[in-house]
Amino acid sequence: MTTERYASYDGTSLAYRVLGPGPDDGPHGGTGDGGGGAAPVLVCLAGGPGRDAAYLEDLGGLDRALTLVVPDLRGTGESQVGVDPAGYSFPRLAEDVEALRAHLGLERIALLGHSAAAVVAQAYAARHPERLSRLVLVTPGTRLQDRPTADAQEIFHSRSDEPWYPEAVAALEKLATAHELAEIKRLLTRVAPGTYGHWGPRQQAHAAAEGDQLHPVPRAAFWQGVDDAARRAVADALGGLAVPVLVVTGDRDGASGVAAGGVVAAQFPDARHTTLPGCGHYPWVDEPEAFRRLVAGFVAGG
Template identity: 60%
Template sequence: MPYFRTADDAELHYRVLGPAGSALPPLLCLAGGPGRDAAYLGDLGGLAGGRQLIVPDSRGTGASPAATDPSRYAFPHLAEDVEALRAHLGLARFALLGHNAGATVAQAYAAAHPERLTHLVLVCPGSRLQGELPDDAREIFTSRMHEEWWPRAAVAVQELAEASDLAEVRELLYTAAPLAYARWEAPQRAHAAAEGGQLGPVPRAGFWQGVAETTREAVLAGLRRVGCPVLVVTGDRDAVAGMRAGELVAAAFPDARVRPLHLVGHYPWVDEPDLFRPLVEEFLHTS
């Protein structure tokens, strides 16, 4: 398995998916959670069919070791790890994709190293970085109360707030999982079933830990200097992040477009791969 060394001398794992020697430039992909094993990204709905995807395991997830210093789980430090991976790969410039919390890391990287990016794709991002937490995710969830799974999921969401036992948390997550997808069919069920085993509670807890308000403001200021095109993808059935957060994220950049997808939840490549894949590919071909 390939590894790269970070600025603080940690050795982190990454995967390479897709054809070697592709004429298309690689796409570096950041998982969310936070603190979730990047395996849940899969091949992003077939994006690896024509180009290589570089998928790192962040600290304490997948095959990467836990951080010796807990502060290294915070997203500004995870962005530094992205820069170490870029240098390891020898990429002068590259395209970057981040999903959910990975979109926050991607934004921190873009703010610190705008000259390194050719394209930036942010999939179903939250807007905590922007300082606002829209409530439309709750509205989307409530609008689906007629669906068979909804009563059990609604109870599970409430119980998750109090649960501390990891086995219980994993069971409740699966019960609540349908709210993250547009449909609750075989592909969605299989994808959701893996979530419990992919969680890293410690990396998750450290993602925002110790991030000063001045750091958040510096990242936002840096986003105004990002010159590459930015695509923000949202789903109209995303009851995790909602859609308004994506609009707030896009507004933080000088050149960003929002593309809402119909009948798509928090994992667009699972719900509608044939919508998601060509959308991202077309964007990556723009200059």
């Protein structure tokens, strides 16, 4: 796996990696729908916001069935830092995705957004619906829809008998008012057990990397400059999206919960909401096989 680069709409040099089939069956050319025997292409966006895409890994082995194109969003990973902080807002990040699609030479792409990046993916769908073949939103929140849900806290607190809970719940209370990134990183590490389906060695190793993968400016600027009218315009446009949408949630997700998935799915004319048992906020980490089957089948047309 090698890192490749492209120039976005303003000349910023951004990085991406291709996982899965080799160059002969890769993403350069065609529709992105898997025609002519090529594996379907799925562009995968990392959340955080402002987190390196490395945490997506291979999305539970999803690259066995699909060609995954995994960009480092502006200011993260190996991508260049943007000159204008406004470029980190989610509508502008969607334009980086469009520049990537054009660079790949694809007529249309299937697009996956995890957590905060589900907002970027929805902004892309609103602005470039003709460029999408399928949309996958994994453990999204509802800030874009301005419809808060409460079940994430219920899920988190339902695990009060687990040994990590006392320290995690104390950190969760402090996280609501934390502003310094160093403090946020420390608290996220302590809260992490409540965001996974189980807290084993695999989950612990995945969570331990988060602090070093977060970037303060992209994180802080994600929602900046997006007023209520602009936010509503994105959400309203999604009611006319004519492509299939899959919303994936985990029944043990103490970060976003399950109800948020229903709210997000309800705005689309052709969406299905699937909740994976035993999964938290990172379902490819908790139940990789179930996640892989679900997403690969959907992107391939199932």
